[in-house]
Amino acid sequence: MSSVRALAGDRPAGPSQEAGPLLEVRGLSKHYGGTQALDGVDLTLQRGQVQALVGANGAGKSTLVKVLAGLERADAGSVLVDGAPATIDSPQDATALGLSFIHQELHLVPKFTAVQNMALGYGQGSRLGFLDRRAVRARAVEVMGRLQADFPLDREVERLTVSERWMVSLGRSLMRDARLIAMDEPTASFTDAEVHRLFALIHELAAQQVGVLYISHRLDEVIDIADEITVLRNGRLVGSWGRGHIDRDRLTTEIVGAEVEKLTAMPATTATGHDVVLTLRGVERPPRVRGVDLELRRGEILGIAGLVGSGRTELARVVFGADRPTAGTMQLGGAAYAPKGPHEAIRRGVALVPEERRSQGLLLQESIVFNISMATLDRNRSSRHPLLSPRKARTAARDAVERLRITSHSVAQSTGDLSGGNQQKVVVGRYLRTAPSVLILDEPTVGVDVGARGEIYRIIKGLAEAGTGVLMISSDFDELAICGRVAVMREGRVTHVIDAAHATKEHLTQLCYSLEGTG
Amino acid sequence: MTETTQATSRPSTTPPDPVGPASRRLDPWRFLGRYGALIVLLVLVVAVSIAAPDTFPTRSNLVNVLNQSALTAVIAMGLTFPLVAGEFDLSVGYTASLCGVIAAELLVHGYPLALAFAVAMVAGAFVGLVNGLVVTRLGVNALVATLGVGTIVVGMNYLIASGLPVTVPDPTTFINLTLGKALGLPYPIYVMAGTGVLLWVLLNRTVSGQSMQAVGGNAVAARLSGIRVDRVRVLVFVVAGTAAAVTGVLLASRTGSASVNGADGYLLSAFAACFFGSAVLRDGQFHIIGTLVGVVTVSVGFNAIALIGLGVYYQYLFQGLLLILGVGVSTVARRRAVG
Numbered sequence: 031m032s033s034v035r036a037l038a039g040d041r042p043a044g045p046s047q048e049a050g051p052l053l054e055v056r057g058l059s060k061h062y063g064g065t066q067a068l069d070g071v072d073l074t075l076q077r078g079q080v081q082a083l084v085g086a087n088g089a090g091k092s093t094l095v096k097v098l099a100g101l102e103r104a105d106a107g108s109v110l111v112d113g114a115p116a117t118i119d120s121p122q123d124a125t126a127l128g129l130s131f132i133h134q135e136l137h138l139v140p141k142f143t144a145v146q147n148m149a150l151g152y153g154q155g156s157r158l159g160f161l162d163r164r165a166v167r168a169r170a171v172e173v174m175g176r177l178q179a180d181f182p183l184d185r186e187v188e189r190l191t192v193s194e195r196w197m198v199s200l201g202r203s204l205m206r207d208a209r210l211i212a213m214d215e216p217t218a219s220f221t222d223a224e225v226h227r228l229f230a231l232i233h234e235l236a237a238q239q240v241g242v243l244y245i246s247h248r249l250d251e252v253i254d255i256a257d258e259i260t261v262l263r264n265g266r267l268v269g270s271w272g273r274g275h276i277d278r279d280r281l282t283t284e285i286v287g288a289e290v291e292k293l294t295a296m297p298a299t300t301a302t303g304h305d306v307v308l309t310l311r312g313v314e315r316p317p318r319v320r321g322v323d324l325e326l327r328r329g330e331i332l333g334i335a336g337l338v339g340s341g342r343t344e345l346a347r348v349v350f351g352a353d354r355p356t357a358g359t360m361q362l363g364g365a366a367y368a369p370k371g372p373h374e375a376i377r378r379g380v381a382l383v384p385e386e387r388r389s390q391g392l393l394l395q396e397s398i399v400f401n402i403s404m405a406t407l408d409r410n411r412s413s414r415h416p417l418l419s420p421r422k423a424r425t426a427a428r429d430a431v432e433r434l435r436i437t438s439h440s441v442a443q444s445t446g447d448l449s450g451g452n453q454q455k456v457v458v459g460r461y462l463r464t465a466p467s468v469l470i471l472d473e474p475t476v477g478v479d480v481g482a483r484g485e486i487y488r489i490i491k492g493l494a495e496a497g498t499g500v501l502m503i504s505s506d507f508d509e510l511a512i513c514g515r516v517a518v519m520r521e522g523r524v525t526h527v528i529d530a531a532h533a534t535k536e537h538l539t540q541l542c543y544s545l546e547g548t549g
Numbered sequence: 550m551t552e553t554t555q556a557t558s559r560p561s562t563t564p565p566d567p568v569g570p571a572s573r574r575l576d577p578w579r580f581l582g583r584y585g586a587l588i589v590l591l592v593l594v595v596a597v598s599i600a601a602p603d604t605f606p607t608r609s610n611l612v613n614v615l616n617q618s619a620l621t622a623v624i625a626m627g628l629t630f631p632l633v634a635g636e637f638d639l640s641v642g643y644t645a646s647l648c649g650v651i652a653a654e655l656l657v658h659g660y661p662l663a664l665a666f667a668v669a670m671v672a673g674a675f676v677g678l679v680n681g682l683v684v685t686r687l688g689v690n691a692l693v694a695t696l697g698v699g700t701i702v703v704g705m706n707y708l709i710a711s712g713l714p715v716t717v718p719d720p721t722t723f724i725n726l727t728l729g730k731a732l733g734l735p736y737p738i739y740v741m742a743g744t745g746v747l748l749w750v751l752l753n754r755t756v757s758g759q760s761m762q763a764v765g766g767n768a769v770a771a772r773l774s775g776i777r778v779d780r781v782r783v784l785v786f787v788v789a790g791t792a793a794a795v796t797g798v799l800l801a802s803r804t805g806s807a808s809v810n811g812a813d814g815y816l817l818s819a820f821a822a823c824f825f826g827s828a829v830l831r832d833g834q835f836h837i838i839g840t841l842v843g844v845v846t847v848s849v850g851f852n853a854i855a856l857i858g859l860g861v862y863y864q865y866l867f868q869g870l871l872l873i874l875g876v877g878v879s880t881v882a883r884r885r886a887v888g
Contacts, residue, residue, distance in 0.1 A: 352773060376775035384773055391773075393766035395832065404763050405774035407756040417754040460774065 050113020052077045052241045053098075053129075053210055058107035060093050062447075067093040068104065069265040075210065077239040080232055082246065082256035086285055086451070086479030089262040091245050095212055099131045100124040130208030132199045134215045140188035144179075145170045147187055148202045173201045177231065193224040200231070211235065212243035215477075217251060221337075229255050247479065249278050263287055286481040307499040308349070308367075308380075308468050313358035318344035320522030321358065326468060326499040331490060333513035333530065334503045337542050341522040342503045343385055346470045349501075350382035351375035363467065376405055381461035385472035385503075387450070391457040394446030398438060399427040401445050401456050406463045430459030435485055451482025458489060469493060470501040475509060487512050507538050518542055582882030586829040586839075586875045590846045597853040604856045612734060618848040619737035620796045623744050624812075625819035625826075625840045627792020630785040632823050632835040633752065635765040636684065636691040638789045640699030642816030644676045645797030646809060647706045652798045653715035653723075653807035662722055670794045676702055677790025681783030695786075706809045713809075720805025727802045737799055744792065749837040751788070761785055765835075821872045822847060828879035846871065 261268040308326040318341040351369030384390035648669040655665035752758035801807035826839025
């Protein structure tokens with residue numbers, strides 16, 4: 031990315047540069063039901079500034095973004111663009127003001143090509159509503175050229191990689207002459223190289239006087255990219271710090287509002303707990319799982335590292351009986367194990383906390399009680415009684431809420447209203463009630479804030495200490511520090527199992543990419 | 550850009566209490582979403598009581614309204630099960646007709662009433678089983694599957710009855726099934742109440758019923774929670790088919806004669822009741838009590854239209870309007886409440 035060309039495009043000379051800051055938010059408040067999501071938040075974003083917005087889940091970041099995007103209306107407070115009060119009642123209003131939003135879910139149409147996606151809704155209000163397709167295409171090609179996109183623009187979005195899709199979304203924003211781009215967790219599934227590339231792009235955007243609102247849980251990246259870091263907690267502004275004025279530890283403390291306990295590794299359980307609880311021999315399920323050998327011991331936390339697509343999730347599904355292996359054998363507690371489905375896996379004492387908590391884990395409309403009980407309905411009745419006891423279900427939910435420190439109004443609250451971390455704890459609570467001897471967690475802390483993350487680690491460690499064998503799939507190498515051993519998966523096989531004590535981030539990265547580490 | 554003053558001016562020592570009293574505050578929209586449908590029923594009852602004070606708010610008319618609700622209520626409560634599990638069943642009306650014909654046919658051939666009723670229920674359950682297997686084993690969309698099975702049911706019905714009404718020669722005991730009374734109440738009211746209690750318990754107090762709700766809420770999550778989703782899906786169709794059979798037999802017993810398409814019309818009223826009921830007390834979820842309220846609301850409306858002396862076509866206007874208003878208002882209210 032050598033040439034700093036006009037990324038933001040040939041916009042007509044907009045509102046004068048000497049007007050107020052690009053964006054100013056004053057005393058913004060918003061409540062949902064009884065929850066104060068935003069409480070008098072102030073924020074200022076200058077042209078060409080990269081401002082990071084960080085905070086735990088439920089801190090108010092998403093609400094703030096929704097208000098700016100015209101998806102929600104604030105109860106109080108004002109938004110100023112170029113120093114002039116702005117009314118943002120709809121996404122169209124936001125677009126007209128030059129505010130653009132790249133949400134985590136990207137909102138692209140999978141079957142449409144990159145160009146078609148970029149053209150969606152572009153030039154609305156043009157004569158008779160007809161699009162000049164050639165002009166739109168030319169514009170899209172031009173924008174993507176400036177982004178140095180190196181993938182075919184006529185490829186369907188569903189065939190693009192995650193970062194390429196993200197580029198399409200960015201291109202879409204730039205086509206609409208965005209002056210402020212808010213990005214929600216852009217790097218969530220990026221590789222390191224892609225992150226570097228994104229950062230270069232952000233710098234160029236800033237150089238072109240575009241303001242960037244960067245929302246992320248990845249604090250190292252935030253510290254790296256942001257000119258200013260703003261922290262929200264419980265809907266309130268905690269403070270803003272300029273580049274170099276805050277370090278990772280301090281930032282974490284500000285986000286959580288308390289000191290965070292440092293991650294400490296479980297001792298690798300090689301010495302004593304030698305009984306193996308789960309054995310995999312040549313387990314296959316093409317195309318993703320291609321012959322896995324693995325042993326999980328009682329009371330150990332075994333991490334599974336690997337790149338996206340290395341077969342980790344697919345392996346977990348096979349062990350849990352959600353998919354059937356095509357070859358290989360499994361043993362559980364010394365006995366043959368070939369579950370016909372998750373129901374049998376759960377009965378045998380294997381549980382899986384799935385990767386996608388909203389789509390695979392929760393019933394968002396249902397209460398905490400219902401969600402906790404789902405996998406253990408039988409335990410809500412006494413053996414002699416055919417009918418379920420709501421009291422037993424409630425008691426179980428209350429126990430889980432207490433044990434896992436789930437924050438909620440009551441156990442009757444819908445899980446859809448909970449923050450990401452609390453939702454994850456509900457799913458964990460459901461599977462803990464199955465009393466598993468093997469617990470598999472697939473990316474247990476994705477989208478979970480720092481505080482809740484620490485608590486989830488505490489729960490996992492507690493389980494292992496009580497003798498449960500834990501398999502933890504994670505792309506967060508820092509997180510793998512709580513494991514005793516780490517298995518590295520690559521192209522459907524476990525290629526290495528290493529002691530976590532020797533598993534530095536660099537070493538693991540090398541192993542994942544199969545660059546045989548010498549260190 | 551150094552540390553700003555907000556850091557100190559907004560003390561972080563008083564975090565908003567997430568469990569504070571504000572959370573108990575009553576949201577008017579949420580209230581409307583939950584209780585709007587019940588309010589409609591209440592307003593209707595009060596209004597008709599004022600408009601027709603001599604005929605409407607009487608014991609005999611109340612019994613009459615409940616009696617007229619009974620047949621629709623039974624089939625609608627059965628239909629609630631596929632809807633709870635996120636499925637559809639378009640065959641219930643045809644199944645009810647078939648089961649009425651089967652019962653009547655058996656009575657014609659001199660079999661005892663109890664046996665005829667039981668066989669009809671088994672037949673209804675069997676149709677449900679076929680529906681469920683087509684949906685789960687063949688993976689056919691429930692709308693298409695039940696439309697297909699329902700059409701086959703119509704064909705079988707014509708095959709059995711040759712297209713003619715099946716009239717029971719000595720219908721006294723058969724007719725007594727719907728006209729008979731105990732403690733001053735017609736039998737169908739007891740059937741409605743009994744079915745209601747049974748199905749409520751099945752849905753809310755058994756592993757199967759809770760599994761149905763789980764499957765309807767999120768089938769993937771349900772499967773990963775160890776729920777055998779396909780079994781649950783088959784079961785909901787069986788419940789719907791069995792309930793349809795009861796309605797079909799009772800309908801035939803009203804006149805002592807079963808016509809091949811007599812109960813077909815129950816499909817739409819059952820669906821209307823279920824959807825109206827989904828706006829009762831819950832946020833758009835199907836449930837037994839809601840369905841009952843839906844059926845009774847429609848009956849009260851029909852009853853009022855008759856008592857006031859309006860034309861029959863007003864019934865259709867009323868039912869259509871009620872459905873759209875009930876579901877529409879609660880949908881809007883829910884959107885407002887959640888924000």
